[in-house]
Amino acid sequence: MKKILLIEALANSGPYVLDAARALGARVFVATHEDVHESYPAALRDKIHGTVFTDLTDPDRALADLAAFGEATGIDAVAGCWEFFTPLVAHLARRLGLPGNDPRRARACRNKAEMAQAFHAGQVPAPxxxxxxxxxxxxxxxxxxxxxxxxxxxxxxxxxxxxxxxxxxxxxxxxxxxxxxxxxxxxxxxxxxxxxxxxxxxVPGPEFSLDTVVWREEYFHLPVVEKHTTGGAYRAETGHTCPAALPPADLAAVRTAVERALRALGIRNGVAHTELKIPPGRGPVVIEVGARLPGDHLVDVVRRASGIDEARAYLQAVLGEKPDVPAPREGACAIRFLTPPRAGTFHGVTVLGRHDGLVEQDITTAPGAAVGSAHDNSARLGHLVFTARTPAQVNADAAHALAHTRIEVS
The missing domain is CATH 3.30.1490.20 (ATP-grasp fold, A domain)
Known part of the structure; x- marks a missing residue:
């Protein structure tokens, strides 16, 4: 049975990674802080085979602690969910002789100032x-x-x-x-x-994201996702639609730009979440890259739309196995985040009537909670998930449901 060391599971993609590991018949050991582990929900703890505590704020100590644990335990792969720990994932994989990304460039996958320098050196189309x-x-x-x-x-x-x-x-x-x-x-x-x-x-224009599983510097692209955001001074994500309705030429240009960005960042074995914009009259512009699975439940959205389990493919890549990324099936999925219309006290959400394609409604904020304005993703109250045959239909279904959704804040 394979053994995977996951550096922090308390993340949006954490449960998806743990479920994928179980499906692959692998055991997962999680590296975290003892006090953080105490806050894990029971459902998350139940999916973990074992834990190792270290100080993740001290990279040298964490690397030494986890390398010793990995050698003693016989770890077969190192994985991560948190963007801030992607350098540690790369350095630990190198120390243990396991598949991973280039540790010399791993900090640029976490730090946007250094990422911009790497993009410039690699001639990546970027702002x-x-x-x-x-x-x-x-x-x-x-x-x-x-x-x-x-x-x-x-x-x-x-x-x-x-x-x-x-x-x-x-x-x-x-x-x-x-x-x-x-x-x-x-x-x-x-x-x-x-x-x-x-x-x-x-950079003006619509926003998109593309997730890519990388194995031995070979790229396995998933469907491009359309991103929905607020306007004005603060741009928070309000939802995503998979797949994006882009013409073939734009899809090819997006993949080319993403591959150049991943090469510039030394992403060789693992997964990457790339955000882009397509300005009018120009080719795609890469905004930023995360060397980790996406948040926002996009692992679930992509799987519902395409049938591809990118968490599973990611683990296969870091285990040294060719990832299973089949051609996407026909279908579409959208997620829409519910945010307060203003700051105040949250009382509840009501979705009036029945709505085609609504397959999940999850309210994560308790009634009586104080809520702020939607300047960033922390203001979310929950989400709705929709499925349909086409992106146009799923976007229409989502818009219709949101028009009949009442969010009560006083």
Whole structure:
């Protein structure tokens, strides 16, 4: 029986990885903090064969602890769910002689400032980017680089759209930079975050994502996903639709851009989640890459739409096996996140009537909870999932259901 060491399971993709391991007949040992493990839901704990506690905020100690555990236990693969721990996953795989990504470039998979440098060196089609510590530095650097407004301001290290804003003029830079630096430590592990701020030229156009399983530097692309976001200064994801209704030429261009980005980041064995935009009259532009499975329940969305289990394929790749990524079947799936119309006290969600294609309704916020405005993904109250034969139909079904959904906040 194969043994997999998973660095942190308390993530959106964690249960999918554990289920995939069970389907493959593999045992999973999870590396985490003891206090974080105490917060695991019982359903998550039940899927884990064993745990190893270390200090994930100390990379050198964690690498030594987990290498010793891996050698003593006979670990066959190292996997991860958290973007912040992708460098540790790469270094540990190298230490144990197991399939993984290039550890010399692994930090660029976590840090957007270093990712921008890797993209520039690898001639990846990406936004022009500067990294700064203050708004004053940003204003001068933008002028030197010839980057005009609007721009996107984001933390060098964060996720979930936290700290990200679109800035229309120089007067808004100070507030945006302060907002991007509002999370110096990542919960729940207490991991220190790089306090640099990334400022990028704004790229117009629709947004997409593409997940890719990589095995021995061979790329197995899953269907492209259409991303739905809020507008205005803060751009949080409101949903996803799989597959995206793109013409063949655009699909080919997206895959080409993604492969160039993955090569630049040294992603050789594992999985990658790439976010892109397609501006009018131009080819795809790579916004960022995560060397991990996607969040937002996209593992489930892609599986419902295409029949492909990317968590299973990911584990096969890090186990050294050719991943099982068949041609996608015909079908479509959409997820839509429910967010409060305003800050206040949440009372409940009501979906009025019956709706074609609605296959899952999950409300994750308890009545009586205080909720904030939808500036980032932390404001979500739950989600709805839909399936249909085509992307157009599933988008129409989702829009109809949302129009008949009442979210009560006082």
């Amino acid at each position: 022009r980017t500067i990294s700064v510590h203050t708004a004053g530095q940003a204003a001068h650097a933008l002028g030197r680089a010839g980057i005009g407004f609007p721009v996107v301001v984001k933390p060098a290290e964060q996720g979930g759209s936290w700290g990200v804003s679109v800035v229309e003029n120089p007067e808004q830079l100070d507030t945006a930079v302060q907002h991007a630096q509002s999370w110096p430590v990542a919960a729940p592990h207490g991991l220190p975050m790089d306090q640099r701020v990334v400022v990028q030229e704004y």
